[in-house]
Amino acid sequence: MTHQLTRDQARRIIVRAQLLDAQRPGDVVEVAEQLTAIKIDPTAPIAPCEHTMLWSRIGWSYEAGQLIKAVEMDRLLFEFDGAFRPTSLLPSMLPGMRRWPQRDSSRQWLEANAGFRADVIARLRAEGPLLAAQIPDTAQVSRAPDGWSGSNQVPHMLEFLQRQGVVAIARREGRHRVWDLADRVYPSDLPELDDDEATTQLHERKLQAAGLAKQGDRWWNPVGATGEPAVVEGSSWKYRVDPEALAALDEDDGGRVAFLNPYDSMLAHRSRLTEIFDFTYVLEQFKPKPQRRYGFFAHPILMGDRFVGMLDAELDKAREVLRVNAVHEFLPFDPEEDEMVRAEIVELADWLGVTLADAR
Known part of the structure; x- marks a missing residue:
């Protein structure tokens, strides 16, 4: 009807x-x-x-x-x-986050910066929560400035890792985001859903x-x-x-x-x-x-x-x-x-x- x-x-x-x-x-x-x-x-x-x-x-x-x-x-x-x-929306978002990225250019940038990705995760694991400015930029390949962000690659990597469900924003200091590992921010007892x-x-x-x-x-x-x-x-x-x-x-x-x-x-x-x-x-x-x-x-x-x-x-x-x-x-x-x-x-x-x- x-x-x-x-x-x-x-x-x-x-x-x-x-x-x-x-x-x-x-x-x-x-x-x-x-x-x-x-x-x-x-x-x-x-x-x-x-x-x-x-x-x-x-x-x-x-x-x-x-x-x-x-x-x-x-x-x-x-x-x-x-x-x-x-937070009730997280279980339905996580499967898509784990599939990210779908775009070839994003996937290639992450692959080219595998060492940088590991550095950021290790720094957060050891010292987090941290501001982006507190994390060294060790990128092997840089993304061109887009008018919204500068040459520092750390914010890009953090946002990519957030989309993958690896890191999360723990809080804000003023307008600045403070980052940590997702498993220290998100609840640990979330239900697991399949893609459908x-x-x-x-x-x-x-x-x-x-x-x-x-x-x-x-x-x-x-x-x-x-x-x-x-x-x-x-x-x-x-x-x-x-x-x-x-x-x-x-x-x-x-x-x-x-x-x-x-x-x-x-x-x-x-x-x-x-x-x-x-x-x-x-x-x-x-x-x-x-x-x-x-x-x-x-x-x-x-x-x-x-x-x-x-x-x-x-x-x-x-x-x-x-x-x-x-x-x-x-x-x-x-x-x-x-x-x-x-x-x-x-x-x-x-x-x-x-x-x-x-x-x-």
Whole structure:
């Protein structure tokens, strides 16, 4: 049976799957378990992505120390490939990590640097946890600088070893990653899954986080044949829908206002935003200033299940104020909508521990 969804239903499924409905989650781990990944990014006109993602879900009670505790003390989350992920996801990731790399160039670089690889592992075994800067670069073959990293090959090797499940990030010192052997960071009693079991579980978790995913999508959110088939009015796409999300459609607890960091997972699938939400999102961070319409790092404003505007704001740490440069309204807000957005801005300033300087 193929489910026939209205656009309103499709939007509600996605918003609820992303924990952006009125029913807020209770803590950091609950968010990570549902979303499967909390993006890490240091760009912070307001706050880094990992913190704004959690605040936009949990609300005023979220504090940065809760994330640190979940990752570094409780080990209920772990850092991998630029995101914090729930440790419950590790068993389904490990089989793929053990097969890595698939690309010939990566495999050849590792083979050419077998001695370097052994040196890094031995150094961590003897002295870890360590910063990358504390590990000598003994590479036999270097990767060319890519604009994001320099000539030092240690970060490359650590990231390759992380993808293989050999090393892991034990904690952070500021924005710097501290590395150790994976068997000293990851739990030792994880269940063993074969490739098929792992793939199935990953697809199920991805669909859980998406709520509604494009069928056959191999790039943004591959979910395979998990879930149930669905179509959405006005869309030519074929979808897979999470049965639990479908069953919860009647539990309408209303919506709320949320400001989304530009790297928020809700915004990652740009074509789905256009297809389902009629929202064409362009990040203006890398555009020249004269070409920006909404601002360097403007946060999309979600109201209920619709995108209604963009918040251009920045934290002035020196003056301890949140400066609102503009609230761009896609359509003019009615008085109730305006009050809801203003109330959320006040909440944001309170969460940041600063006063509000409204420059509009």
